[in-house]
Amino acid sequence: MKRWTAIAVLLTAITAMAWAAGAGEQEDGPETLVVGQIAEPNALDPHTVTAVNDFRILVNLYDGLVRFQDGSLAVEPALATDWEISDDGTVYTFELRQGVTFHDGTPFNAEAVKFNFDRMLDESHPYYDTGPFPLSFYFSAIQETRVVDEYTVQLILGEPFAPLMSNLAYPTGLLVSPTAVETHGAEFGRNPVGTGAFQFVEWQSNTNVTVEANENYWDGPVGVEQVIFRPITDANTRVTEMLSGGLDLMVEVPPDSVQVFEQRDEFTVYEQAGPHLWFLILNLREGPFTSKAMRQAVNYAIDKEGLVENVLQGTATVADSPIPPAFDWAYNEDLDPYPYDPARAQELIEEAGYDGEELVFYVTEGGSGMLDPVPMGTAIQADLEAVGIDVSIETYEWNTFLGRVNPGLEGKADMAQMAWMTNDPDTLPFLALRTAAWPEEGGFNSGYYSNPEVDELLAQARRSTDQSERARLYREVQEIVYDDAPWVFVANWQQNAVAVSDLQNFSLQPSFLLKLAPVSLD
Amino acid sequence: MYRYILKRLILVIPVLLGISVIVFLIMAMLPGDAAQAILGSFATPENLARVRSDLGLDEPLVTRYVIWLGNMLQGDFGRSYTLQRPVLDEVLDRLGPTLLLAGTSLVLASIMGMLAGIIAAMKQFGWQDALFTFIVLIGISTPSFWLGLMFVLLFSLNLGWFPVSGMTAVIGGGGVFDVLRHLALPAVTLAVVATGVIARLTRSTMLEVLRKDFVRSARAKGLPERTVIMKHAYKNALVNIIPVLGIQAGFVIGGAVYIETVFQWPGIGRMLVNAILTRDVLLVQGGVVVVAAIYVLINLTADVFQHFLDPRISV
Numbered sequence: 001m002k003r004w005t006a007i008a009v010l011l012t013a014i015t016a017m018a019w020a021a022g023a024g025e026q027e028d029g030p031e032t033l034v035v036g037q038i039a040e041p042n043a044l045d046p047h048t049v050t051a052v053n054d055f056r057i058l059v060n061l062y063d064g065l066v067r068f069q070d071g072s073l074a075v076e077p078a079l080a081t082d083w084e085i086s087d088d089g090t091v092y093t094f095e096l097r098q099g100v101t102f103h104d105g106t107p108f109n110a111e112a113v114k115f116n117f118d119r120m121l122d123e124s125h126p127y128y129d130t131g132p133f134p135l136s137f138y139f140s141a142i143q144e145t146r147v148v149d150e151y152t153v154q155l156i157l158g159e160p161f162a163p164l165m166s167n168l169a170y171p172t173g174l175l176v177s178p179t180a181v182e183t184h185g186a187e188f189g190r191n192p193v194g195t196g197a198f199q200f201v202e203w204q205s206n207t208n209v210t211v212e213a214n215e216n217y218w219d220g221p222v223g224v225e226q227v228i229f230r231p232i233t234d235a236n237t238r239v240t241e242m243l244s245g246g247l248d249l250m251v252e253v254p255p256d257s258v259q260v261f262e263q264r265d266e267f268t269v270y271e272q273a274g275p276h277l278w279f280l281i282l283n284l285r286e287g288p289f290t291s292k293a294m295r296q297a298v299n300y301a302i303d304k305e306g307l308v309e310n311v312l313q314g315t316a317t318v319a320d321s322p323i324p325p326a327f328d329w330a331y332n333e334d335l336d337p338y339p340y341d342p343a344r345a346q347e348l349i350e351e352a353g354y355d356g357e358e359l360v361f362y363v364t365e366g367g368s369g370m371l372d373p374v375p376m377g378t379a380i381q382a383d384l385e386a387v388g389i390d391v392s393i394e395t396y397e398w399n400t401f402l403g404r405v406n407p408g409l410e411g412k413a414d415m416a417q418m419a420w421m422t423n424d425p426d427t428l429p430f431l432a433l434r435t436a437a438w439p440e441e442g443g444f445n446s447g448y449y450s451n452p453e454v455d456e457l458l459a460q461a462r463r464s465t466d467q468s469e470r471a472r473l474y475r476e477v478q479e480i481v482y483d484d485a486p487w488v489f490v491a492n493w494q495q496n497a498v499a500v501s502d503l504q505n506f507s508l509q510p511s512f513l514l515k516l517a518p519v520s521l522d
Numbered sequence: 523m524y525r526y527i528l529k530r531l532i533l534v535i536p537v538l539l540g541i542s543v544i545v546f547l548i549m550a551m552l553p554g555d556a557a558q559a560i561l562g563s564f565a566t567p568e569n570l571a572r573v574r575s576d577l578g579l580d581e582p583l584v585t586r587y588v589i590w591l592g593n594m595l596q597g598d599f600g601r602s603y604t605l606q607r608p609v610l611d612e613v614l615d616r617l618g619p620t621l622l623l624a625g626t627s628l629v630l631a632s633i634m635g636m637l638a639g640i641i642a643a644m645k646q647f648g649w650q651d652a653l654f655t656f657i658v659l660i661g662i663s664t665p666s667f668w669l670g671l672m673f674v675l676l677f678s679l680n681l682g683w684f685p686v687s688g689m690t691a692v693i694g695g696g697g698v699f700d701v702l703r704h705l706a707l708p709a710v711t712l713a714v715v716a717t718g719v720i721a722r723l724t725r726s727t728m729l730e731v732l733r734k735d736f737v738r739s740a741r742a743k744g745l746p747e748r749t750v751i752m753k754h755a756y757k758n759a760l761v762n763i764i765p766v767l768g769i770q771a772g773f774v775i776g777g778a779v780y781i782e783t784v785f786q787w788p789g790i791g792r793m794l795v796n797a798i799l800t801r802d803v804l805l806v807q808g809g810v811v812v813v814a815a816i817y818v819l820i821n822l823t824a825d826v827f828q829h830f831l832d833p834r835i836s837v
Contacts, residue, residue: 032693038797043606190607203603205615206788209693228692232786235797239675262797399801400553442569 030225036250043189062174062194089160102177197517223520255313259485272508297348362416367398408439620789631716639724662718687786768824
């Protein structure tokens with residue numbers, strides 16, 4: 001057995017050495033911020049991706065013509081210093097910032113802007129190939145991008161489209177270097193070049209994306225020298241990495257773990273409401289929910305306060321309408337959520353003449369913005385049971401779920417969970433509440449809600465280029481939809497993040513994006 | 523010997539073809555396709571049809587299979603739509619870490635498992651036997667992802683001995699020792715189940731061999747017990763243990779899927795999980811085919827080795 005003893009000693013020695021070698025690591029080299037992401041990015045090309053997870057990196061590499069103001073969803077200048085909208089709302093003229101270059105030295109000018117929009121929208125453009133891209137509809141109103149002079153560019157629209165400015169501020173509107181696209185072709189998504197606060201260094205699959213400060217950034221000095229984004233898909237692992245010091249900042253903290261960080265001085269927890277809505281689609285074409293009284297009844301019957309406090313542990317607030325409060329300029333302050341009132345619900349159920357028929361409720365196992373759908377689904381089932389509505393749950397994996405819900409609920413279900421995150425108050429109602437957005441028309445109105453008044457108000461709001469006029473119209477939409485109750489309005493998610501207490505100047509944005517330029521480490 | 527290897531190699535071809543058909547069919551049968559996953563909430567019937575035709579998903583099943591197989595035989599595994607890079611590049615990038623993790627686990631499991639098995643067999647019904655049998659049973663019954671989390675809690679978070687996740691330190695990492703430090707916890711976690719299986723098998727095989735006549739003769743000759751065990755009994759038992767090691771290699775590679783997720787190991791298991799969730803069909807198919815090929819090759823090696831140890835064993 002002596003040999004085994006020797007091997008054991010050797011193994012122990014190697015382990016100890018390895019451990020010591022690691023423990024001796026010191027942080028020389030550039031000052032680095034390590035950010036825990038929820039997944040590997042798909043690509044770092046803003047014109048091909050749709051996930052917030054990717055956007056959180058992209059907004060630090062690129063700039064758009066405009067951007068969201070700090071702490072708001074209102075738009076402010078970025079690479080465009082000024083703009084003018086023609087009276088008929090179809091010509092947008094932008095004055096561009098001068099003296100800006102992309103990280104590869106390519107000058108930023110009107111030609112570069114044209115290249116970007118043509119790449120997304122002009123099928124005859126040599127670099128049109130951005131793949132199957134669902135967000136292209138953000139800019140589909142643009143018919144032509146016209147270069148007026150070196151620093152003036154015009155976007156010509158086929159019809160007025162008021163959400164254009166917020167869409168330009170969204171990551172889809174970030175501008176890429178034309179030279180880099182020409183050089184890298186299909187590989188551009190792994191070799192990103194923009195004008196942003198940070199420039200790309202390396203991307204190791206499933207390990208890290210590293211970026212370094214852009215010393216020539218047009219918007220002032222950048223706070224840290226280097227940022228490393230680490231994809232950590234498992235929420236528990238992300239939490240342990242944060243606790244053990246492997247991360248300086250992590251997003252999307254699981255509700256169960258928020259308290260752990262709140263109790264420790266070395267961490268700071270951030271919360272921020274965002275433009276998110278979690279709701280139930282009701283089937284208005286057949287079954288009990290053809291009756292408005294019945295739809296209002298379920299809005300009363302579900303204890304949303306309880307869901308938000310107990311299931312989501314305070315990481316969301318109760319929703320009251322199709323437009324989340326994060327759109328401060330368009331949100332209707334006069335509305336209050338349907339209160340939890342089982343007695344009122346029962347009255348309405350009686351009024352509706354509900355015959356006790358079992359309702360089919362589509363629940364997903366999890367998906368983008370869906371929070372904690374299974375426990376939320378069962379809690380809702382229990383609340384409805386309590387007022388005498390018999391609910392049978394059918395659970396589907398996310399992609400399967402979307403494949404069943406998006407074509408419409410007719411013949412399949414009476415209610416379904418859904419969640420949306422948008423960047424303009426127009427988007428969700430326009431895509432999911434108009435008569436012309438019924439699934440058979442190519443929209444997302446899977447519950448077949450139809451109210452000509454709402455249709456007209458939304459159309460007017462799209463044509464108007466005056467923000468206060470738009471706000472008035474959206475407030476009216478909210479009141480009507482609130483009363484018609486085609487959905488059960490459940491929750492507005494508050495995104496959260498945890499950072500080490502040394503982190504300075506950090507704040508979460510209502511857009512759910514991650515602005516790291518001003519952030520520094522003490 | 524060479525004829526044996528050649529025969530076995532020829533048999534590998536239908537196995538791999540079968541695997542390619544099965545993985546292709548499974549991916550084709552999954553509800554919700556790549557178009558659905560790309561479009562997510564934006565999937566209207568109209569959008570779906572457009573993206574499906576972009577991706578060639580509207581072709582008949584057989585045509586798609588033949589095109590895929592044909593390209594693959596020419597070394598073109600296609601392009602991952604989520605990662606926007608060639609499937610083969612991604613798979614090869616991920617293969618190294620997985621083989622390192624699975625290989626280390628298998629070596630650990632083999633050493634510990636055989637050692638425990640031999641000792642238990644030598645001291646049948648003794649306290650060592652009872653102890654090892656108990657530990658092994660716990661090892662086999664513990665879900666590895668849970669065990670991984672517990673190891674992280676204890677050794678990384680409370681004791682601070684090992685890093686929580688990843689394969690190298692993000693800042694200034696990459697040396698041999700850095701990788702070893704990161705490797706320790708996932709490799710041990712992954713080895714636990716395989717150790718149990720190998721220990722049990724070694725114990726029963728050794729017990730069987732120890733009862734054979736030649737062992738009695740060896741003992742009667744007055745050989746020291748150590749020589750009897752190691753030279754006579756163990757070498758004969760090995761013939762039965764080797765193929766099980768080959769099978770365990772498969773389980774270890776399969777188990778890597780959980781372990782890589784828990785420890786954020788940048789290997790092929792985690793890649794496959796993500797690819798399945800995003801319906802990245804080509805990436806799943808390419809990844810599975812490569813993993814299956816490796817599994818088949820490991821088993822082939824084990825069989826050849828067994829044949830070498832005991833030439834009576836043939837195809």
